[in-house]
Amino acid sequence: MSSTVRLYVDQDLGEGQTVPLSRDQAHYLFGVMRLGAGDRILLFNGRDGEWSADVAEAGKRGGVLAVQAQTRPLQMPPDLWLLFAPIKKARTDFIVEKAAEMGAARICPVQTDFTNSERVRQDRLQAHAVEAAEQCGGTYVPEVTDLARLDRVLDGWPAGRRLMFCDEAAVGAGLPLEGPAGPWAILIGPEGGFSEAERTRLRGLEYAHRVSLGPRILRADTAAVAALTLWQTQLGDWK
Numbered sequence: 352m353s354s355t356v357r358l359y360v361d362q363d364l365g366e367g368q369t370v371p372l373s374r375d376q377a378h379y380l381f382g383v384m385r386l387g388a389g390d391r392i393l394l395f396n397g398r399d400g401e402w403s404a405d406v407a408e409a410g411k412r413g414g415v416l417a418v419q420a421q422t423r424p425l426q427m428p429p430d431l432w433l434l435f436a437p438i439k440k441a442r443t444d445f446i447v448e449k450a451a452e453m454g455a456a457r458i459c460p461v462q463t464d465f466t467n468s469e470r471v472r473q474d475r476l477q478a479h480a481v482e483a484a485e486q487c488g489g490t491y492v493p494e495v496t497d498l499a500r501l502d503r504v505l506d507g508w509p510a511g512r513r514l515m516f517c518d519e520a521a522v523g524a525g526l527p528l529e530g531p532a533g534p535w536a537i538l539i540g541p542e543g544g545f546s547e548a549e550r551t552r553l554r555g556l557e558y559a560h561r562v563s564l565g566p567r568i569l570r571a572d573t574a575a576v577a578a579l580t581l582w583q584t585q586l587g588d589w590k
Contacts, residue, residue, distance in 0.1 A: 356384050356392040357401075357485045359492060364399040364418055369407065372414040381409045393422060395484075397492045400424040426490050428454040429587045430534045432512075434461050435575055436541035437468040437498065442572045446539075447476045447495060449572075451483035453579045454587060457494050459536075461501040465543035471498045501549065505556070512536055514559040517578050519544050519568050535586065537578045542571055 358380070362370050372380065380386045388409050394416065395401045401423040408415040433455040437443045443460075450458050458480065460471050477495045484492045508514075512534040519540065538553075545553070553559050564577050583589040 356380065356386065357488070358392055358394055359481045359485055360394055360396050362396065364394055364396055364402045364421075366418060366420060368418045370394065370404065370416040370418060372416065374412050377410060377412060377414045380406070381411070381414065391419075392416070394418065395490045397484075397490070398425065400426075401490050423490060428456045428489075428491055428493070429583075431455050431582065431587065432457040432459055432536035433539070433575065433579065434459045434501075434504065434536055435539040436461055436463045436466040436501075436571065437471050438542055438571050439468075442570075443468070443471065443476070444479050445572050446575045447479045448483040449576050450579065451480040451489070451493050452487040453576070454583060454589075455493050455579065456491075457496065459496045459504070460498045461504055461538075462498055463501045463541050464546035464549055466541045467543075469498075473497045502552075505552070508556075508558070509534070512558065514538055514553075514556065515578065515582060516553045516556075516559045516561050517564055517574060518550065518553070518561050519564075520550065535582065537575075537582060539571055539575050539578060 358376065360370055380392070386392065386406055386409070388406050390406045391403055392406070393401055394404050400421050402421050403419045404416040405419060406414065407417040431454065433450045435446055437460045447458055462469065473495060480495050481492050513536070515535060515537045517537065517539055554561060564574055569577060
Protein backbone atom coordinates (compact mmCIF):
# COMPACT_ATOMS: atom_id res chain seq x y z
CA MET A 352 0.00 0.00 0.00
CA SER A 353 1.36 3.45 -0.85
CA SER A 354 1.32 6.25 1.68
CA THR A 355 1.76 10.00 1.75
CA VAL A 356 3.40 9.79 5.16
CA ARG A 357 6.79 11.52 5.16
CA LEU A 358 9.38 11.00 7.87
CA TYR A 359 12.62 12.82 8.63
CA VAL A 360 15.49 10.55 9.68
CA ASP A 361 19.14 11.14 10.60
CA GLN A 362 20.55 8.13 8.74
CA ASP A 363 22.09 8.25 5.28
CA LEU A 364 19.68 7.12 2.58
CA GLY A 365 20.39 4.88 -0.39
CA GLU A 366 18.88 1.98 -2.29
CA GLY A 367 18.87 -1.23 -0.26
CA GLN A 368 19.68 0.39 3.08
CA THR A 369 17.69 -0.31 6.23
CA VAL A 370 16.64 2.37 8.69
CA PRO A 371 15.93 1.41 12.32
CA LEU A 372 13.15 3.36 13.99
CA SER A 373 13.20 4.96 17.41
CA ARG A 374 10.37 4.34 19.83
CA ASP A 375 8.82 7.74 19.06
CA GLN A 376 9.04 7.14 15.31
CA ALA A 377 7.49 3.69 15.69
CA HIS A 378 4.66 5.12 17.77
CA TYR A 379 3.98 7.77 15.12
CA LEU A 380 4.01 5.36 12.18
CA PHE A 381 2.29 2.35 13.73
CA GLY A 382 0.26 3.83 16.56
CA VAL A 383 -0.84 7.17 15.12
CA MET A 384 -0.76 6.61 11.36
CA ARG A 385 -1.78 2.92 11.65
CA LEU A 386 0.80 1.66 9.19
CA GLY A 387 2.03 -1.91 9.20
CA ALA A 388 4.49 -4.27 7.54
CA GLY A 389 4.54 -3.82 3.78
CA ASP A 390 3.26 -0.25 3.79
CA ARG A 391 5.30 2.37 1.96
CA ILE A 392 6.34 5.80 3.22
CA LEU A 393 8.68 8.59 2.12
CA LEU A 394 11.95 9.42 3.89
CA PHE A 395 14.32 12.39 3.79
CA ASN A 396 17.32 13.48 5.84
CA GLY A 397 18.10 16.95 4.49
CA ARG A 398 21.10 15.63 2.53
CA ASP A 399 20.15 12.81 0.16
CA GLY A 400 16.81 13.91 -1.24
CA GLU A 401 13.56 11.99 -0.78
CA TRP A 402 13.33 8.18 -0.87
CA SER A 403 10.54 5.64 -0.78
CA ALA A 404 10.79 2.95 1.88
CA ASP A 405 8.75 -0.09 2.89
CA VAL A 406 7.97 -1.09 6.45
CA ALA A 407 9.99 -4.27 6.96
CA GLU A 408 9.30 -4.67 10.68
CA ALA A 409 6.63 -2.98 12.79
CA GLY A 410 6.48 -3.05 16.57
CA LYS A 411 5.27 -0.96 19.48
CA ARG A 412 8.78 0.04 20.52
CA GLY A 413 10.61 0.06 17.23
CA GLY A 414 10.73 -1.12 13.67
CA VAL A 415 12.78 -1.25 10.49
CA LEU A 416 12.30 0.47 7.14
CA ALA A 417 13.77 -0.84 3.89
CA VAL A 418 14.82 1.95 1.51
CA GLN A 419 13.71 1.37 -2.09
CA ALA A 420 14.37 4.20 -4.56
CA GLN A 421 14.89 7.94 -4.70
CA THR A 422 11.71 9.83 -5.51
CA ARG A 423 13.14 13.36 -5.57
CA PRO A 424 16.62 14.88 -5.40
CA LEU A 425 17.64 17.29 -2.66
CA GLN A 426 16.10 20.71 -3.24
CA MET A 427 17.96 23.42 -1.38
CA PRO A 428 16.17 26.64 -0.38
CA PRO A 429 17.58 30.08 -1.21
CA ASP A 430 20.46 31.29 0.98
CA LEU A 431 18.09 33.21 3.24
CA TRP A 432 18.16 33.60 7.02
CA LEU A 433 15.22 34.76 9.12
CA LEU A 434 16.11 36.69 12.27
CA PHE A 435 13.22 37.33 14.63
CA ALA A 436 12.60 38.29 18.24
CA PRO A 437 10.76 35.47 20.08
CA ILE A 438 7.24 36.24 21.25
CA LYS A 439 4.58 34.12 22.94
CA LYS A 440 5.19 30.38 22.66
CA ALA A 441 2.49 29.46 20.14
CA ARG A 442 3.26 32.45 17.92
CA THR A 443 6.99 31.72 18.00
CA ASP A 444 6.18 28.15 16.95
CA PHE A 445 4.10 29.60 14.10
CA ILE A 446 7.01 31.75 12.88
CA VAL A 447 9.38 28.77 12.82
CA GLU A 448 6.87 26.53 11.04
CA LYS A 449 6.03 29.12 8.38
CA ALA A 450 9.68 30.03 7.83
CA ALA A 451 10.48 26.37 7.18
CA GLU A 452 7.51 26.04 4.81
CA MET A 453 8.33 29.24 2.95
CA GLY A 454 11.96 28.42 2.23
CA ALA A 455 14.20 29.95 4.90
CA ALA A 456 17.55 28.15 5.07
CA ARG A 457 18.32 29.24 8.64
CA ILE A 458 16.07 30.49 11.45
CA CYS A 459 17.69 32.65 14.11
CA PRO A 460 15.90 33.85 17.28
CA VAL A 461 17.49 37.11 18.47
CA GLN A 462 17.28 39.03 21.74
CA THR A 463 16.53 42.71 21.10
CA ASP A 464 16.19 45.56 23.58
CA PHE A 465 12.41 45.11 23.74
CA THR A 466 12.18 41.32 23.40
CA ASN A 467 9.75 39.97 26.00
CA SER A 468 10.87 36.34 25.89
CA GLU A 469 14.36 35.79 27.30
CA ARG A 470 14.51 32.02 26.74
CA VAL A 471 13.63 29.63 23.95
CA ARG A 472 13.82 25.87 23.67
CA GLN A 473 16.03 25.45 20.63
CA ASP A 474 15.39 21.69 20.48
CA ARG A 475 11.62 22.21 20.50
CA LEU A 476 11.78 24.83 17.77
CA GLN A 477 14.03 22.57 15.69
CA ALA A 478 11.44 19.81 16.04
CA HIS A 479 8.79 22.21 14.70
CA ALA A 480 11.01 22.92 11.68
CA VAL A 481 11.31 19.17 11.06
CA GLU A 482 7.53 18.70 11.28
CA ALA A 483 6.96 21.59 8.88
CA ALA A 484 9.38 20.07 6.35
CA GLU A 485 7.65 16.70 6.66
CA GLN A 486 4.24 18.22 6.00
CA CYS A 487 5.12 20.66 3.20
CA GLY A 488 7.10 18.19 1.08
CA GLY A 489 10.47 19.79 1.67
CA THR A 490 13.67 17.78 1.36
CA TYR A 491 15.74 20.19 3.47
CA VAL A 492 15.30 21.15 7.14
CA PRO A 493 16.46 24.64 8.12
CA GLU A 494 18.71 24.96 11.15
CA VAL A 495 17.16 26.74 14.13
CA THR A 496 19.92 28.43 16.11
CA ASP A 497 20.10 29.21 19.81
CA LEU A 498 18.85 32.59 21.01
CA ALA A 499 21.55 35.25 20.57
CA ARG A 500 21.70 38.97 21.28
CA LEU A 501 21.07 41.06 18.18
CA ASP A 502 24.04 43.35 18.82
CA ARG A 503 26.39 40.36 18.97
CA VAL A 504 24.89 38.88 15.81
CA LEU A 505 25.52 42.18 14.02
CA ASP A 506 29.07 42.35 15.44
CA GLY A 507 29.86 39.04 13.75
CA TRP A 508 27.88 39.62 10.56
CA PRO A 509 29.33 37.65 7.61
CA ALA A 510 30.73 39.62 4.69
CA GLY A 511 28.57 39.60 1.58
CA ARG A 512 25.24 38.87 3.30
CA ARG A 513 22.66 41.62 2.89
CA LEU A 514 20.01 42.35 5.49
CA MET A 515 16.38 43.25 4.82
CA PHE A 516 15.58 45.30 7.93
CA CYS A 517 11.80 45.52 8.38
CA ASP A 518 11.20 48.83 10.17
CA GLU A 519 7.69 49.69 11.35
CA ALA A 520 8.75 53.35 11.31
CA ALA A 521 9.69 53.21 7.63
CA VAL A 522 6.25 53.68 6.07
CA GLY A 523 6.75 54.51 2.41
CA ALA A 524 10.23 52.99 2.15
CA GLY A 525 10.56 50.88 -0.95
CA LEU A 526 11.88 47.39 -1.46
CA PRO A 527 15.41 47.71 -2.86
CA LEU A 528 15.68 44.04 -3.66
CA GLU A 529 17.27 44.01 -7.08
CA GLY A 530 19.90 41.98 -8.88
CA PRO A 531 20.99 38.43 -8.03
CA ALA A 532 19.68 37.01 -4.77
CA GLY A 533 22.96 35.96 -3.16
CA PRO A 534 23.12 35.59 0.62
CA TRP A 535 20.37 37.54 2.39
CA ALA A 536 18.74 37.77 5.81
CA ILE A 537 15.43 39.20 6.99
CA LEU A 538 15.14 40.89 10.40
CA ILE A 539 11.78 41.14 12.17
CA GLY A 540 11.52 43.15 15.39
CA PRO A 541 9.72 42.34 18.66
CA GLU A 542 6.18 43.26 19.64
CA GLY A 543 7.43 46.55 21.09
CA GLY A 544 9.44 47.40 17.99
CA PHE A 545 13.12 48.26 17.76
CA SER A 546 14.71 50.65 20.21
CA GLU A 547 16.05 53.94 18.88
CA ALA A 548 19.60 52.71 19.47
CA GLU A 549 18.94 49.57 17.43
CA ARG A 550 17.20 51.48 14.67
CA THR A 551 20.05 53.99 14.47
CA ARG A 552 22.65 51.24 14.22
CA LEU A 553 20.70 49.30 11.61
CA ARG A 554 20.19 52.39 9.47
CA GLY A 555 23.93 52.97 9.48
CA LEU A 556 24.91 49.51 8.29
CA GLU A 557 26.08 49.43 4.68
CA TYR A 558 24.60 45.98 4.07
CA ALA A 559 21.19 46.75 5.66
CA HIS A 560 18.22 47.62 3.44
CA ARG A 561 15.43 49.37 5.37
CA VAL A 562 11.97 48.44 4.13
CA SER A 563 8.35 48.95 5.08
CA LEU A 564 5.74 46.20 5.29
CA GLY A 565 2.89 48.59 4.65
CA PRO A 566 1.00 51.43 6.34
CA ARG A 567 -0.23 49.31 9.27
CA ILE A 568 1.83 47.89 12.12
CA LEU A 569 1.80 44.11 11.78
CA ARG A 570 2.03 41.54 14.54
CA ALA A 571 5.46 39.96 14.64
CA ASP A 572 4.25 36.62 13.30
CA THR A 573 2.31 38.32 10.49
CA ALA A 574 5.34 40.46 9.67
CA ALA A 575 7.54 37.38 9.31
CA VAL A 576 5.19 35.82 6.77
CA ALA A 577 4.76 39.11 4.89
CA ALA A 578 8.52 39.73 4.71
CA LEU A 579 9.29 36.19 3.55
CA THR A 580 6.61 36.50 0.87
CA LEU A 581 8.00 39.80 -0.43
CA TRP A 582 11.56 38.49 -0.55
CA GLN A 583 10.62 35.18 -2.16
CA THR A 584 8.56 36.81 -4.91
CA GLN A 585 11.34 39.29 -5.78
CA LEU A 586 14.55 37.32 -5.24
CA GLY A 587 13.69 33.80 -4.15
CA ASP A 588 12.51 30.57 -5.73
CA TRP A 589 8.89 31.70 -6.17
CA LYS A 590 9.68 33.74 -9.28
